[in-house]
Amino acid sequence: MINIKQALQHIIDHKTKPPGSLGQLEDIALQVGLIQNTVSPVIKNPSIIVFAGDHGIAATGLVNPYPQAVTAQMVLNFVAGGAAINVFCKQHGLHLSVVDAGVNFDFEPRLPIIHGKIAKGTANYLEQPAMTIAQCEEAISIGKLIVARMLNNDCNCIGFGEMGIGNTSSAALLMSAVMGKPIGFCAGRGTGVNDEQLQTKIETLKKVFDLRQLQTLANAPIQLLATVGGFEIAMMVGAFVAAAENNMIIVVDGFITTAALLIAQQLSPGILQYCIFAHQSNEQAHAAMLEHMEAKPLLQLGMRLGEGTGAALAMPLIQSAVNFLNQMASFESASVSNKEE
Numbered sequence: 001m002i003n004i005k006q007a008l009q010h011i012i013d014h015k016t017k018p019p020g021s022l023g024q025l026e027d028i029a030l031q032v033g034l035i036q037n038t039v040s041p042v043i044k045n046p047s048i049i050v051f052a053g054d055h056g057i058a059a060t061g062l063v064n065p066y067p068q069a070v071t072a073q074m075v076l077n078f079v080a081g082g083a084a085i086n087v088f089c090k091q092h093g094l095h096l097s098v099v100d101a102g103v104n105f106d107f108e109p110r111l112p113i114i115h116g117k118i119a120k121g122t123a124n125y126l127e128q129p130a131m132t133i134a135q136c137e138e139a140i141s142i143g144k145l146i147v148a149r150m151l152n153n154d155c156n157c158i159g160f161g162e163m164g165i166g167n168t169s170s171a172a173l174l175m176s177a178v179m180g181k182p183i184g185f186c187a188g189r190g191t192g193v194n195d196e197q198l199q200t201k202i203e204t205l206k207k208v209f210d211l212r213q214l215q216t217l218a219n220a221p222i223q224l225l226a227t228v229g230g231f232e233i234a235m236m237v238g239a240f241v242a243a244a245e246n247n248m249i250i251v252v253d254g255f256i257t258t259a260a261l262l263i264a265q266q267l268s269p270g271i272l273q274y275c276i277f278a279h280q281s282n283e284q285a286h287a288a289m290l291e292h293m294e295a296k297p298l299l300q301l302g303m304r305l306g307e308g309t310g311a312a313l314a315m316p317l318i319q320s321a322v323n324f325l326n327q328m329a330s331f332e333s334a335s336v337s338n339k340e341e
């Protein structure tokens with residue numbers, strides 16, 4: 001008896017092309033077939049979710065060049081359809097959901113956003129843990145519920161994105177603790193700090209790392225997340241876990257999203273088999289984080305925007321992988337001569 005993996009590989013290898021000539025698209029076709037346990041997978045209602053949240057540290061101005069208020073302003077921009085992610089979703093026919101995971105702003109209830117606010121931003125982790133364990137667990141639960149709702153709407157492929165001024169700092173701290181790499185290696189320019197601001201960011205985050213004893217939390221994902229994470233990151237962690245539990249395709253965006261996945265991986269060790277890595281962000285430590293996960297990102301466009309923009313751009317490639325698997329002729333069906341085997 002051949003198993004599903006062998007069956008998929010056989011079909012891929014007998015399409016009218018030299019073996020391996022569709023490169024990474026062949027890996028994606030195999031992976032999606034395995035996720036769905038079928039030789040004819042389908043992508044249904046591909047969607048992007050952008051989780052937004054504010055960070056207490058951002059109000060200090062020590063780690064981020066843009067003011068905290070930009071998080072809420074960008075959420076309103078998402079709602080108005082004016083952000084990069086809106087443009088790409090429209091172009092590629094993707095459904096877009098925007099989640100208020102914890103933005104420091106009172107959005108009108110009638111706005112078309114998912115109101116999942118845990119609090120109006122995290123606490124400043126220079127002073128106290130970013131959130132309580134209860135808040136962290138609540139965020140994870142809401143993330144799971146959001147994915148359950150997408151599943152009910154017949155979606156089986158989600159691109160995960162985020163928006164949160166200051167969240168490259170959370171991501172760097174999570175990376176540093178989980179991967180055991182120094183803060184100076186994990187912290188990057190985010191939205192665009194200059195050399196002097198980068199030094200201040202690194203010094204600040206080093207202080208946080210020591211103060212919060214993050215080296216002791218490398219294998220305590222919930223505590224680590226509560227100590228230096230963000231509400232949008234925690235909600236994304238829950239969403240990742242639920243998506244894997246439900247055999248959905250997880251499309252991972254940039255630096256912050258991948259940091260959330262580092263935590264999700266600790267909670268759900270098999271999660272990577274459901275993950276497709278959309279792109280390598282220009283945030284300098286993203287490459288090392290991807291390497292740590294043995295991930296091969298589809299795109300490298302020098303992007304570092306977030307919002308799920310890389311995930312949105314990767315969706316048509318994933319669709320192409322599924323389409324070639326389902327629609328391309330085989331050597332046999334097209335009567336094309338194959339190499340002698």
Ligand SMILES: O=C(O)c1ccc[n+]([C@@H]2O[C@H](COP(=O)([O-])O)[C@@H](O)[C@H]2O)c1
Nearest residue numbers: 164166167168190191254255281305306
């Ligand atoms: O996705 C990425 O790789 C990425 C890299 C750098 C910055 N960002 C975005 O920029 C914001 C965080 O940057 P910062 O400098 O405020 O920490 C947040 O809204 C992210 O979506 C995103």
Ligand SMILES: Cc1cc2nc[nH]c2cc1C
Nearest residue numbers: 066070163191305306307
């Ligand atoms: C303008 C702006 C847009 C963003 N989108 C995601 N992060 C962002 C950060 C800024 C500053």
